[in-house]
Amino acid sequence: MYPEMALGFSPSISIRDSLSLRFCSKNPSRSLFSRAKLRPYTHRRAQLSFMASAHCNDTQTQPCSSPSPSPSLLVFSGGTAFNGVVEELKKVTTRVAHVLPVSDDGGSTAEIVRVLGGPAVGDIRSRCLRLSDESTSEALAVRRLLGHRLPIDPSDAKLEWYRIVEGEDPLWDGVSRPYRETIRAFLVYFQDQILRRSDESFCFSNGSIGNFFFAGARIFFQSLDAAIFLFSRVSQIPKESLVLPVISTNDRLTLGCELWDGTIIRGQNEISHPTNGRTEQINKDYTSCSALPSRIKRVFYMSSEGSNLLHEVFPSVNPMVLEQLSKVDCIVYAMGSLFTSVCPSLVLQGIGERISSRSIPKVLLLNSTHDRETAGLSASDFVTAITDSLNRTCGAPHKSLNNHPSDYINAILVPRDGQVPVDTDILASQGISHVVSVDSIRDPKAGVIFDPKSLIKALTDLICKTAAIPVKHPEVLMSSS
Structure with missing residues (x-):
């Protein structure tokens, strides 16, 4: 059975034909591969990209057989904090567009970007x-x-990687031949790309096999969207669940931030979890990091060689994100790293315009604890940061908006016993009166976090309560309830 058949591809788009794999040695001390005949075919990339686009569009246009379709959501988040409630959310609805940044430059992703370039795929x-x-x-x-x-x-790490890419590691147990051939083909392609860059020594320490597979697919198809489509099919993600990079690019993206004292920090990891050049695992406990000299004023994108405000760049938002913002029943700003996970998706032109035009629930899931980015902030400060990002308040004046906070957020869900102060009077002055306390649990690593079941119930109750009544400003309805 062909691997492309297992993925639902036409036999004319043959991954086996496109990847001529030549294993020359099972000895890790020797070169693992001969110079493989591996090259992407433009027409195949175009076909796969078209399939990915059609897949996304079909999930929105096909009529739902259920008389009461489940709610549809768009979630702005990073790759860690919101993951804890994804399993519970799947029980309620799979009609979710997950919008994620592609500017992470820490951990396993950083090594891939350093050697092979391209956007970060870890989140x-x-x-x-x-x-x-x-x-x-x-x-x-x-x-x-x-x-x-x-x-x-x-x-x-290198020895285990060789066993995996040779197909001899116990991790392959239970994976059938079609999936094994497909996954392994892109791992081989990833390895070939590393070997072609002989001037760079790749470090496999703590490397993610999923990241390596993803990077191999992205480079082969020269398309981030095509790589997501392939990964989604391999891991059998529900067709109505979309994972969308906020910027659809094949280039490296660098995040920067400007502090209120004028300091410029380059790199997402240096903003949130600086390692001072060390290659150790990232410690996400903000108490282990030095405090920022000043609060964060804004985040923005920088050219790959830039180091100051003169190197600011303005990438275009993924059109699929704007399309989904026009369709969904609810918009969620997830808990997590406010300035490096959520705000990078909000500062792009078109996002604020589209969100402010919708009369639907727009919900902030407030963090339970502070981190290096948000030390000392209250709930209203979170709202202000999101509003300023969507309005692009501190950027180029001719590109900024002047919308009110309640145009972007009309409800806040707060974890009970959380550490972030909820200043209801200031929130009310911002036009946000609907604040819901949600049960929390204590995680051994993260401390107090939302109880996933309680959070999803509160979120769905909010959607159901407001969706049936047409109102111009949902926050008015919710505050009077």
Whole structure:
């Protein structure tokens, strides 16, 4: 059976024909591959990109057989905090567009970007895995393989990587031949791309197999959208669940931030979890990081070589994100890193315009604790940061908006016993009177977090309560309830 048949591809788009794999040695001390005849075919990339686009469009245009279709949501988030409630959300609705940034430059992703370039795929891979199928033993095996991380020790990591790419590691147990051939083909292609860059030594330490597969697919098809489509099919994500990069690009993106004291910080990781050049695992406990010299004024995109405000660039938003913003029943700003996970998606031109035009629930899930980016902020400060990002208040004046906070947020869900102060009087002055306290639980690593079941129930109750009554400003309806 051809791997492309397992993925639903036409046999004319043959991955096996496109990848001529030549294993020359099973000895990790020697070169793993001969110079493989691996090259992307433009017409095949175009066909796959078209299929991906058609797949996304079909999920929105096909009529729902249920008389009461489940609600549709668009969630702005990063790749970590919101993952904890994805499993619970899937029980209520799979009609969710997950919008994620592609500017992460830490961890396993950083090494891929350093050697091979391109956008960061770590957050997208993380969300795809959370959405992947778990209903069969093979689905679980595929999820286990793509979710696996290599050892921290570089030598051990390289040895295990060789076993995996040779198809000899126990991680392949339970993965059928079609899926094995397909996944392994792109892992081989990823390895070939590394070997072609002989001037760069790639470090496999703590590397994510899913990231390597994703990067191989992106480079082969020269399309981030096509790579997401392929990954979605391999991991059997529900067709109505969309994982959307906020910027659809094949280029490297660099995030910068400007502090209120004028300081410019380059790089997402340096903003949120600086490592001072060390290659160790990222410690996301903000108490282990030095405090910022001043609060964050705004985040923006920089050219790959830039180091100051003169190097600011203005990438275009993914059109699919704007399309989904026009269709969904609810917009959610998820908990997590406010300035490096959520705001990078909000500062792009077109996002604020589209959100402010919708009369639907627009919900902020407030963080339970502070981090390096938000130390000292209250709930109203979170609202202000989101409003300023969507209005592009601190950017170029001719590109800015002047919308009110309530045009972007009309409800806030707050974790009970959270550490972020909820200043209801100031929130009310911002036009936000609907604040709901949600049950929380204590996580051994993250501390107090939303209880996933309670959070999803509160969110769906909010949507159901407002969706049936046409009002111009949903916050008026909710505040009077």
